[in-house]
Structures are given as C-alpha cells and as structure tokens.
Amino acid sequence: MKLKLVFALLLIAGTISAQVKLAPTPPMGWMSWNIMSVNPNEKDIKEMADAMVASGMVEAGYQYIFLDDCWQGGRDNKNNIIADPLKFPSGIKSLADYLHGKGMKMGIYSDAASLTCAGYTASFNFEDQDAKTFASWGIDYLKYDYCNAPEDVATAKLRYGNMAKALRQSGRDIVLGICEWGPREAWNWGAEIGGQSWRTTFDIRDKWNDTDGKGGVGIYNVIDKNAGLAEFSGPGRWNDGDMLNVGLKGVKGPSGAFDANGCTDAEYQSQMSMWCMLNSPLYASNDIRTMTETTKRILLNKEIIALNQDALAKQAERKVKNETWDIFVRPLANGDYAIAILNKASSTQNAKIAFSDLGLTAKYEIRDLWQHKVMGKANQWAGKVASHETKVFRLKKV
Known part of the structure; x- marks a missing residue:
C-alpha cells in the first residue's frame, strides 16, 4: 500500500513538473x-x-x-x-x-x-x-x-x-x-x-x-x-x-x-x-x-x-466588488504588490482607496504602470478613474 502511495505521489509530482516546464x-x-x-x-x-x-x-x-x-x-x-x-x-x-x-x-x-x-x-x-x-x-x-x-x-x-x-x-x-x-x-x-x-x-x-x-x-x-x-x-x-x-x-x-x-x-x-x-x-x-x-x-x-509574467505566478484576488468598483490585489515575486482599480460605472468616478482596507498595512511608493511614473509615497490613493478605465499601481514598501 505504501509503495502504491509513493508511486502515485511521484506520478503527480512528475506531472506537475512537466506542466511547469x-x-x-x-x-x-x-x-x-x-x-x-x-x-x-x-x-x-x-x-x-x-x-x-x-x-x-x-x-x-x-x-x-x-x-x-x-x-x-x-x-x-x-x-x-x-x-x-x-x-x-x-x-x-x-x-x-x-x-x-x-x-x-x-x-x-x-x-x-x-x-x-x-x-x-x-x-x-x-x-x-x-x-x-x-x-x-x-x-x-x-x-x-x-x-x-x-x-x-x-x-x-x-x-x-x-x-x-x-x-x-x-x-x-x-x-x-x-x-x-x-x-x-x-x-x-x-x-x-x-x-x-x-x-x-x-x-x-x-x-x-x-x-x-x-x-x-x-x-x-x-x-x-x-x-x-x-x-x-x-x-x-x-x-x-x-x-x-x-x-x-x-x-x-x-x-x-x-x-x-x-x-x-x-x-x-x-x-x-x-x-x-x-x-x-x-x-x-x-x-x-x-x-x-x-x-x-x-x-x-x-x-x-x-x-x-511575474515569477510568483499568483493570480490577483478581488478584494472589493460593488456597483461601481472592482479592486484587485496581486503579490509579486520581489515583495511588491500590484493593485488594479476598475471603474464599472458609465461615467468618471472619484476614488479614495485606503490600502489597509485591502490588507496592505504599510506605507508604499506608488508607481502608476500606465503613466510610467511614481505618484508619491503613501498608505492610500485618491484620484479620478474614467468610465471602464482600470488604474494599475505597483506598490513598493518604504
């Protein structure tokens, strides 16, 4: 019985290894x-x-x-x-x-x-x-x-x-x-x-x-x-x-x-x-x-x-879902986090996001990945998000 279990585990491990390769x-x-x-x-x-x-x-x-x-x-x-x-x-x-x-x-x-x-x-x-x-x-x-x-x-x-x-x-x-x-x-x-x-x-x-x-x-x-x-x-x-x-x-x-x-x-x-x-x-x-x-x-x-393509390969999780917003958080291989703020409304909306509400309790350098620039260092972000736009930020702990 033990040999059969070991063989099954080795088979599963081999399959997983092939998948990743x-x-x-x-x-x-x-x-x-x-x-x-x-x-x-x-x-x-x-x-x-x-x-x-x-x-x-x-x-x-x-x-x-x-x-x-x-x-x-x-x-x-x-x-x-x-x-x-x-x-x-x-x-x-x-x-x-x-x-x-x-x-x-x-x-x-x-x-x-x-x-x-x-x-x-x-x-x-x-x-x-x-x-x-x-x-x-x-x-x-x-x-x-x-x-x-x-x-x-x-x-x-x-x-x-x-x-x-x-x-x-x-x-x-x-x-x-x-x-x-x-x-x-x-x-x-x-x-x-x-x-x-x-x-x-x-x-x-x-x-x-x-x-x-x-x-x-x-x-x-x-x-x-x-x-x-x-x-x-x-x-x-x-x-x-x-x-x-x-x-x-x-x-x-x-x-x-x-x-x-x-x-x-x-x-x-x-x-x-x-x-x-x-x-x-x-x-x-x-x-x-x-x-x-x-x-x-x-x-x-x-x-x-x-x-x-991040090496950690961990899919973002949706932390907020309501009539207006979907907000996602994703951990990255180097310790940073990515957050995505999606406005589902048909008009521009004002957002104010406290990172602590997303489970991120530190202060972060906030880099806008579409504007390709650092927006500041803070524990929150506020700004306008156009209809059906998604803001994507990379957060680096400071």
Missing part, C-alpha cells in the same frame, strides 16, 4: 481567428510574424503565432492530417521553421471530435497520429477545441486526456490549451489530465459587457468570471480569458458577432490590465501590420506585461 508563465502571442477567420494562409501569417518582430512584440514576449481553425486539407492516403495546399503551399513545417528562425513559436488548432467548429478535419480517434504529425512539423502549442463533441464532463476529460498523453509521447514539448469554453469547468480537472491552460468562457466578442441581452461574451464578463478562479491558477496552469480585443475597433468578422461594435481605448486598456493581473495567456488578435500608436502602447506596456 511547458508553460511556466502564461503563453503570449497572436491568434489568427479574428482577422483571418476561415482563410488563414501562409502569406498573411508570414507577414504577421514579420510585423510582430518589427513592432517590438516578439521582444516584449509575444512569442507565438497561433494558427486557428480552417488550415486543414483533410487526410492523405495514410490518414495523416494535411494542410490545405492552396492556403499553405509550402506546408506547415516550412511555416514553423520560418517562425522558429525569427525566435518565435508556432501554435496550431484541432478539435476533440471528428470535425472542427468550422467543419474541417479534426483529431478524435487520431490523437496519437496527429500529435506525432504536429511534432514532426515543429509545433509548440495545440489549441484543442470541443465543437461537435458530447456535452458531459467525463467524455471531455477522457478526450482531452487522450490528446494530452499523445502530445507527451510525441517526442516534442507541446503545450495543450483546453478550449471547452467553461460549461464543463475544466479548471477543476484540466491540470490533472495534462493541460496547461483552459478557456473559462465562450468566445469573447469586441464589446465591453453583455448587458443588453443580445448575447456574446464581453471583456468585463471574462474579468468577472476569472476573478473567482484564482485558486486554479499558477505555473503551468492558467485560466484562459480568450483573445485580446485590443485594437480591433469593431472590425468585421468573428469578433463582431452578437452586435459587438468595438470598445473604447479605456476598455481595451482595461482588458490588457486585467488579463495581466489575472494571469490569462495573452494572445493579440488585431492586425499587427496596421496597428495604431495607441494599440502599440497598450499591447507593448512592459510594466503591465511584467505582472502577467
């Missing part, structure tokens, strides 16, 4: 879906990679390009999954080599059923074969969707577990992103079966909040959901808030579903702030080739990104 901090990159939708292609992906390097995104930590649905061309006469030869004439391995040559990584998409969400070839009953194919191409990440699959939790755990095992045995380190959208609460079991992240909501749309009953998940809907999942987050296990809307500005396509017409720059900045505070993977989805300076400023804020 694959994704010690939340993955960062760019996702093809919102801009390319059903027509991802080699030319545009390479252009996007070039733009990510030129813009400073890769240097800032956005390593991945995630190739979403609709890249598939079926299976060959040996049942190997293949890319659409018109969209990817040089093949996926060539594209992965191109990204790796730029110091980047490549993610790809499949589904735990026979067909993907868009009706393309998926991986159910071909897990081992597809995992080995992905490994031979040099894939670094798999987004694994759940369209056309049974709704129950047990089947989801089985199908995701089978793919996780196949990836581990593929001969290459490949991160597994579980994309079952939340109904089966993958945060309860995702790490156990071998996943490194799990979507917590249905697909995000380019809107602030679903308050009009038209449907679709908005930025604040995700914040509110992930705020309650801090205990499930840590090295190698991340609550995935879905794509960053930053810079979409109401572009036509998937992000515009459910009458989503875009967000203000304050709302986009809040999304970036809160995705970083809440340890979500960061994958931009705007057209990097035509970014505005405002979009660059939001996506490339290294002080905000540093929260997301």
